[in-house]
Amino acid sequence: MIAGRxxxxxxxxxxxxxxxxxxxxxxxxxEAFGYNRSAxxxxxxxxxxxxxxxxxxxxxxxxxxxxxxxxxxxxLDAVLAQVAVHAPGCxxxxxxxxxxxxxxxxxxxxxxxxxxxxxxxxxxxxxxxxATDAALFRxxxxxxxxxxxxxxxxxxxxxxxxxxxxxxxxxxxxxxxxAAVARISxxxxxxxxxxxxxxxxxxxxALGLAxxxxxxxTRVAGTAPDLVRAICEPNATALRAVxxxxxxxxxxxxxxxxxxxxxxxxxxxxxxxRRYEEQQPETxxxxxxxxxxxLDDLRAAGRRxxxxxxxx
Amino acid sequence: MIAGRxxxxxxxxxxxxxxxxxxxxxxxxxEAFGYNRSAxxxxxxxxxxxxxxxxxxxxxxxxxxxxxxxxxxxxLDAVLAQVAVHAPGCxxxxxxxxxxxxxxxxxxxxxxxxxxxxxxxxxxxxxxxxATDAALFRxxxxxxxxxxxxxxxxxxxxxxxxxxxxxxxxxxxxxxxxAAVARISxxxxxxxxxxxxxxxxxxxxALGLAxxxxxxxTRVAGTAPDLVRAICEPNATALRAVxxxxxxxxxxxxxxxxxxxxxxxxxxxxxxxRRYEEQQPETxxxxxxxxxxxLDDLRAAGRRxxxxxxxx
Numbered sequence: 097m098i099a100g101r102x103x104x105x106x107x108x109x110x111x112x113x114x115x116x117x118x119x120x121x122x123x124x125x126x127e128a129f130g131y132n133r134s135a136x137x138x139x140x141x142x143x144x145x146x147x148x149x150x151x152x153x154x155x156x157x158x159x160x161x162x163x164x165x166x167x168x169x170x171x172l173d174a175v176l177a178q179v180a181v182h183a184p185g186c187x188x189x190x191x192x193x194x195x196x197x198x199x200x201x202x203x204x205x206x207x208x209x210x211x212x213x214x215x216x217x218x219x220x221x222x223x224x225x226x227a228t229d230a231a232l233f234r235x236x237x238x239x240x241x242x243x244x245x246x247x248x249x250x251x252x253x254x255x256x257x258x259x260x261x262x263x264x265x266x267x268x269x270x271x272x273x274x275a276a277v278a279r280i281s282x283x284x285x286x287x288x289x290x291x292x293x294x295x296x297x298x299x300x301x302a303l304g305l306a307x308x309x310x311x312x313x314t315r316v317a318g319t320a321p322d323l324v325r326a327i328c329e330p331n332a333t334a335l336r337a338v339x340x341x342x343x344x345x346x347x348x349x350x351x352x353x354x355x356x357x358x359x360x361x362x363x364x365x366x367x368x369x370r371r372y373e374e375q376q377p378e379t380x381x382x383x384x385x386x387x388x389x390x391l392d393d394l395r396a397a398g399r400r401x402x403x404x405x406x407x408x
Numbered sequence: 409m410i411a412g413r414x415x416x417x418x419x420x421x422x423x424x425x426x427x428x429x430x431x432x433x434x435x436x437x438x439e440a441f442g443y444n445r446s447a448x449x450x451x452x453x454x455x456x457x458x459x460x461x462x463x464x465x466x467x468x469x470x471x472x473x474x475x476x477x478x479x480x481x482x483x484l485d486a487v488l489a490q491v492a493v494h495a496p497g498c499x500x501x502x503x504x505x506x507x508x509x510x511x512x513x514x515x516x517x518x519x520x521x522x523x524x525x526x527x528x529x530x531x532x533x534x535x536x537x538x539a540t541d542a543a544l545f546r547x548x549x550x551x552x553x554x555x556x557x558x559x560x561x562x563x564x565x566x567x568x569x570x571x572x573x574x575x576x577x578x579x580x581x582x583x584x585x586x587a588a589v590a591r592i593s594x595x596x597x598x599x600x601x602x603x604x605x606x607x608x609x610x611x612x613x614a615l616g617l618a619x620x621x622x623x624x625x626t627r628v629a630g631t632a633p634d635l636v637r638a639i640c641e642p643n644a645t646a647l648r649a650v651x652x653x654x655x656x657x658x659x660x661x662x663x664x665x666x667x668x669x670x671x672x673x674x675x676x677x678x679x680x681x682r683r684y685e686e687q688q689p690e691t692x693x694x695x696x697x698x699x700x701x702x703l704d705d706l707r708a709a710g711r712r713x714x715x716x717x718x719x720x
Contacts, residue, residue: 236619317677329669358640361602399611
């Protein structure tokens, strides 16, 4: 990697996230190319996206590219098998939602040594190349994993990619990440699906009276069911735990409603929302990837809600 | 009431909803004045808002004004007692959330004959005169009750007020309205409060990773707890029923997660959200308030999701 000029980027899968990454990285000056299983309008838009995965991976290997796994979880295994054959020495990251299952798949293909997991917290209900947007990651959190054995050189390259796309880097272990997203991404999907059903069960009158609280509370139920499943199901264990916790909160609220009161629920919920609104992330500085204790230091910073906003 | 020029409007309570109504009606050409318990900036903004409730009500009685109850539920009884003394003959409506308890309070004060309930489905997390907005009701649904014994002359005046404020009129009985808003307004509050707690329980890391689904799913948890209670608690019976229904949907989803699948929940939730997005309200026409069967006809139309967008 030449200072000031990052090595090329190779994005495998150019749907909403992968395609937006291709656009964002190119806009930031990266030489970026990719692979997609089916033809897209990427070529017409000036991007090199091939459908021949071995050929794309051989190019990545020759250029020492950073390879990004951006295919849906069900397609991951087949793609990793090709990476192991054609580009086993490349630095490797991913933008798939859940981190522990991706890390396990990477390990199963013997690619763990050069892998650092990633997850940009951005998206829309749209999908495919047509929905891609170079600005999708601007201002977003981008989790980058800090599990034991992480290669500091790869970590730095992945963090730089996230920063170049306009995101801030949130360091977390795969397990911490998966537990967190169960709370702030997968549970919101589950509750939105249930709320949408409760509204529709009230018929045309109820849906006709629905305003902002219903519209916002059910927005993510507009996501295609297959995509919701692909996001949430690989994290079923963590999701079960937080759903049980929430069912207990709701059961307590239900009992309090027997006395006509929502006081406890409303006060605790409001305090929690305020905590979310008021969180001011501390900026991480002075932690050098590869220096003694760097992974422990990054983990501790991530748990405090600290973010990395620049890297040498 | 002179054709083309509505009789005056008297708004009791000039918080977010009442104050916005005062602004919207004045902008639409109504002579509008009001009462507020405490001093506000309404006067400085050119509105006649007095703090002497009996005096305001005597003016309303002398002008045959349409009186609007716009105080929070806990203050309603004291205001109704004054209406019964000083303006018992005035046409009366309200903009308080829940309809059956308001109707019962109105009945208890002997004011039922000239009362038609109303509920504009609009609001923000803000409150007070400073948050008022003449455009608040534009495009909103505004429920107007059609219970047995409704006076067609008053109904027409209330419907005209809603239409003049830019809303569409949704006819519903008080009980139907209350069951519907439990689904599309009060349950969204309950789920948002629970979701906010689940996120905050994940600490700074989870809140730092939170993006659109959590932000939107918890938005109404930003409402002051006292206001959430004032909105939801008077409708506890209907809210309990729909919360039980939703807890059962979530319990079924939880069991399906033991097998790692969210298929049933995601498909039903997505279908419900699509139904909400795609509902195209039919326009009510040809129903004349006071004609034979008009209340039955309006009730049937409301159940089909139909709306009134104009009245003679």
